[in-house]
Amino acid sequence: NVFFHKTNRFYCHFQIKNLIFHTTFPGSTFEQAKSHPRDVAVLSPEVKTPIPGPKSKELMGHVQNFQNTKALSFFCDFERSKANYLVDADENIILDCFQQISSMPLGYNNTELIAVGKQDNLQNLLINRPAMVTFADMNFPRLVHDSLLRVAPEGLSNVITMGCGSCANENAYKAAFLWYMRDRRGYELPPAEDDEAYSSCVMNQVPGSPKLSMLSFEGGLHGRTLAALSTTHTRPLLKLDMPAFDWPIAPFPKLKYPLEEHESENAKEEARCLAVVEDLITEWSKRAPVAGIVVEPIQAEGGDNHASDDFFRKLRKIALKHSVAFVVDEVQTGVAITGKWWAHEHWGLETPPDIVTFAKKMFIGGYYFNDKVNWKTPSRIGNTWMGDPAKLHLLKKTIEIVKEQRLKDNAQHTGNYLTESLKSLENIHSTALEGSRGRGLFCAVDVNGSRDKVVKEMLQRGVLVGASGPNSIRFRPSLIFTPTHVDIAMDRLDQVLTSVKI
Ligand SMILES: Cc1ncc(COP(=O)(O)O)c(C=O)c1O
Known part of the structure; x- marks a missing residue:
């Protein structure tokens, strides 16, 4: 690396597989610059081709032979990507504020x-993938x-x-149904002589397959x-032509x-929506009783829709009052991005959720649950792989890094800066932007005009952001995103809104 002074920053080049990165390190002394982890290096994005570029298009042509490529934006060069920067197949260096749909806690190639990826047990698990439902690895516990x-979220000691x-x-829904039936029946399994329960469920009929929702x-x-999918209510194209469970759907506060x-x-x-929730639980008790309520702490794909902590406290109380399971989906909000490991920790609940689901930045999917909803008999929930335990090595190291580098604080601090910066841009482009909002680094802003055009034009200027809902831009950067990265993203958004008719 070659360092030299440039105003109050140090500047260096480094090279990964023939691609030269130009980097500035925050800090005003050479020692500070040297000791700064390279993973938070700040680069100016470099876009050399339209995105997707020729190489990406060629690869799409190959994929098109066996798969529809319409949802593919471009191909990534994961070997060359680093930290907050994604390098695409055409060597464009992109500041990635979307991080593989919010699933990379520490950015690329940490x-x-x-080093963890080279550990024996991890490699061994990759080669000998356990059928965990029956044959777990001896290192698993x-x-x-x-x-x-x-x-583990407070109060949830099972996973x-x-x-x-x-x-x-x-599978969390299945746990809620199992619990509900055990709770209402008073014991886990119908007696062996209750032939109807056992024979009817195999044919998808009541009473063995109860009408629950x-x-x-x-x-x-x-x-x-x-x-x-039956509990997913966003883009119609995800659902069109698919059979769905007819289950109650409550309005989420706007x-x-x-x-x-x-x-x-x-x-x-919020009071209006909570009243509807209670009405629905009562109404459905005759038709298909509600066994559980599932909710995201911030509706992500649906448009970065927030509700207050008070709303969730009250929703939790409703679930308790009607004795239905309270399932919090932290697939996108989990892993420190909101400033706490789990977003529901912000709510100050008196009684923790019954089930908290996770995936994405946790490297593996799954759910935590309390003793109340735990099932007692085997073969109730499971499948062959039950995820991939090799990934737990990566999670373990990530938890250590988040703690050591105080990345929850960074999410809070840089996130506040991002929301404030969006608000400043909103003041400048008052007809184009509104509704800047965020919790930690989980941020969004609404676009009046063509949101998709703004996202596309930003990418063309080297900044990748996501879309959510009908008109929002979503930011889901890594936990090592810094205010300087925010400045770059805001600069490109400003450029787009200034120069492009949206
Ligand atoms: C809140 C939430 N739940 C569940 C899912 C589904 O996760 P997956 O795509 O890993 O199946 C997503 C995916 O975006 C999500 O955002």
């Missing part, structure tokens, strides 16, 4: 994670203890792993497997931002 259980967020929710919210997304300026009208809107 040096400590690379220790690994779970050092990873998943270190970040089960799954492959992805959809599987996590799908999960209550979900308009604008929620909980996955794309069939039961999870709040005005900034929240602190609209407290009383927002409180009314």
Whole structure:
């Protein structure tokens, strides 16, 4: 690396596989610059081709032979990508504020994670993937203890792993149904002589397959497997032509931002939605009783829709009052991005949720659950792989890094800066932007005009952001995002809004 002074920053080049990165390190002394972890290096994005570029297009052509490529934006060069910067197949260096749909806690190629990837047990698990439902690896108990259980939400001492967020929710619903039936019946299994229960369930009929439901919210997304999809209410194309469970759907509060300026009208809107939740639980008790309520702490894909901590406290109380399971989907909000490991920790609940589901930045899917909803008999929930335990090594190291580098604080601090910066841009481009909002680094702003055009034009200027809901831009950067990265992103957003008709 070559360092030289440039105003009050140090500047260096480094090279990964023939690609030269130009980097500045914050800090005014050479020692500070040298000791700064390379993972937070700040680069100016460099875009050399339209995105997707020729190489990406060529690869899309190959994929098109066996798969529809319409949802692909471009191809990534993961070997060359680093920290907050994604390098694409055409060598464009992109500041990534979306991080593989919010699933990379530490950005690309974190040096400590690379070292973990070389550990024997991890490699061994990759080669000999256990059928965990029956043949778990002998290191599994220790690994779970050092990873998943270190970040278990308060009150939830049980955990089960799954492959992805959809599987996590799908199986969490099953746990809620099992609990509900045991609770109402008074014991876990019908007696062996109750032949009807056992024979009818095999044929999908009552009484063995009871009519029960999960209550979900308009604008929620909980996955794309069939039961999870029945609780997903975002883009129609995810659902069109698919059979769905006919389950109750409550309105999610439509709040005005900034929240602190609209407290009383927002409180009314939340009270309205909570009243509907209670009405639905009562109404459905004859048709398909509600066994559980599933909710995201911030509706992510649905449009970065927030609700107050008070709303969630009251929702939790409703679940207790009606004795239905309270399932919090932290697939996107988990892992420190909101400033706490789990977003529901902000709520100040008197009684913790019954189930908390996770995936994405946790490297593995699954859910935590309390003793109340735990099932007692085997073969009730499980599948062959139940996720991939090799990933727990990465989670373990990530938990250590988040703690050592105080990344929850960084999410809070840089997140506040991001929301404030969005608000400043909103003042400058008052007809184009509104509704800046965020908790930690989980931030968004609404676009009046073509949101998709803004996202596309930003990418063309080297900054990748996501879309959520009908008109929001979502920011889901890594936990090592810094205010200087925010400045770069804001600069490109400003450029787009100044120079492009949206
Ligand atoms: C809140 C939430 N739940 C569930 C899912 C589904 O997760 P997966 O795509 O891993 O199945 C997602 C995916 O974006 C999500 O954001």
